[in-house]
Amino acid sequence: MMSPFKRYLAEEVAHDHADGLIPRREALRRLGLLGLGLPAASALLAACGAPAPSGPAAPPATTATATEPGTGTGAQPTPTAAPVGPSPLPAENITFPGPEGAALKGAWAPAEKAKGAVLVIHENRGLNDHTRSVAGRLAASGYSALAPDLLSRAGGTDSFSDTAQATAKLGEITPAQFTADLKASLTELQNRAKGRKLGMAGFCFGGGMTWLLLSSSEPRLSAAVPFYGPLPANADMSGSTAAVLGIYAEQDQRVNATRDAAKAALEKAGLTHEIATFAGAGHAFFNDTGQRYNPTAAAEAWERLIAWFDRYLG
Numbered sequence: 001m002m003s004p005f006k007r008y009l010a011e012e013v014a015h016d017h018a019d020g021l022i023p024r025r026e027a028l029r030r031l032g033l034l035g036l037g038l039p040a041a042s043a044l045l046a047a048c049g050a051p052a053p054s055g056p057a058a059p060p061a062t063t064a065t066a067t068e069p070g071t072g073t074g075a076q077p078t079p080t081a082a083p084v085g086p087s088p089l090p091a092e093n094i095t096f097p098g099p100e101g102a103a104l105k106g107a108w109a110p111a112e113k114a115k116g117a118v119l120v121i122h123e124n125r126g127l128n129d130h131t132r133s134v135a136g137r138l139a140a141s142g143y144s145a146l147a148p149d150l151l152s153r154a155g156g157t158d159s160f161s162d163t164a165q166a167t168a169k170l171g172e173i174t175p176a177q178f179t180a181d182l183k184a185s186l187t188e189l190q191n192r193a194k195g196r197k198l199g200m201a202g203f204c205f206g207g208g209m210t211w212l213l214l215s216s217s218e219p220r221l222s223a224a225v226p227f228y229g230p231l232p233a234n235a236d237m238s239g240s241t242a243a244v245l246g247i248y249a250e251q252d253q254r255v256n257a258t259r260d261a262a263k264a265a266l267e268k269a270g271l272t273h274e275i276a277t278f279a280g281a282g283h284a285f286f287n288d289t290g291q292r293y294n295p296t297a298a299a300e301a302w303e304r305l306i307a308w309f310d311r312y313l314g
Contacts (some may be wrong), residue, residue: 002035005208006171008230009124011165011254014048015283021291022235033168065102074085074213075276083288084299085306087299088136091147096188099180105156106148106185107132108192109139116222116313117193119185121206123287126157126166130289132200141306143313144193148185150178150209170205175232178209179216186220197313199223201305204284207247207255208232211262214240220248223312225305228283232288237269243312244273247301252283272312 003012010031016308017027023292024045075233090240091109098104104311107127120132127149135145151157151169160166189198202210207229214224217239227247244266248259259275266273281297284290288298 003171003174004230004233006034008208009167009171009205009300010036010044010126011048012224014044015254017045030164030167033164034171054257058172060176075242080248080258081180081293081295082087083133083137083196085137087141088133089139091136092143096184097264098184102153102181104148104152104181104184106146106188107135109135110192111139111142111144114144114196115142115143116199117146117189117196118199118201118309118311118313119182119189120145120208121182121200122147122150122196122204123203123284124170124205125163126151126160126170128157130287143199143309144196146185146189146192148181149254150181152181153177175212178212181214183216183218185219190220195214197222199225199309199313201227203224203227203286204228204229211235214242214244223309225308227286227301228252228255230255230264233263235265237263237265237271240269240271242271243308244271245304245308246273246275247304248275248277249297250277250279250284251281255283257268276301
């Protein structure tokens with residue numbers, strides 16, 4: 001049986017195919033890397049609205065295949081529009097102590113005059129230049145930012161030449177390890193930004209990681225902004241005191257299915273919160289390197305994020 005996070009990653013592949021972002025053969029290859037055989041992969045594609053194949057189903061390939069920019073290898077897609085927010089400050093690669101003697105990697109972008117400090121959690125392809133840019137934009141907005149690489153124990157995102165293999169590796173990691181590495185990252189952020197309030201923002205898979213940390217009795221977060229992330233099953237946020245701004249996209253029905261549960265969990269925990277759903281936007285609308293980028297929604301979401309941090313971290 002697939003873990004909830006691995007299933008989420010598999011569904012992301014299926015929806016990418018259903019939306020025409022990757023061809024069927026590439027979808028089957030990626031699902032194969034996530035451990036789905038051809039019958040299960042085909043069934044998932046059909047369940048997510050993918051068109052029926054016009055000919056015999058191609059078996060999943062075992063090696064990277066060039067399909068379109070940024071999908072078959074470690075290359076990043078060509079930006080479709082200008083990023084929102086200020087020009088990013090530089091983010092330097094760092095290594096810091098993790099649990100059980102592990103060395104964790106990340107990108108550190110210090111603000112010149114920090115009002116607070118924020119963890120920035122990457123999407124399902126690991127720590128890339130887009131996430132580093134978000135950290136740099138936060139630093140330029142007055143919030144020192146640390147973007148940890150949750151593939152650190154597997155050698156780091158840069159050790160994968162195929163982004164699909166990086167995604168598959170994320171699917172093998174347990175929630176307990178994610179939680180431990182996130183807490184260690186928060187400790188590193190705390191040490192680098194002494195005396196500052198701590199926040200967190202995550203995108204897609206990283207949004208799920210944000211909900212996960214909020215549900216892990218982590219008292220050090222003062223604010224959190226999960227972007228269209230999957231809610232862990234039976235999420236209990238009673239151990240948190242963070243003010244939470246949940247970002248959702250109107251056309252993201254898959255993640256929106258857990259929106260009411262997230263709101264209920266926040267209310268049960270008595271946390272200050274707002275739920276913002278952006279009209280006309282789809283999943284991953286904030287990522288300016290992706291084909292679902294929505295500049296209008298991204299600009300408004302950025303303004304909401306900064307205003308939230310100004311209120312609860314500044």
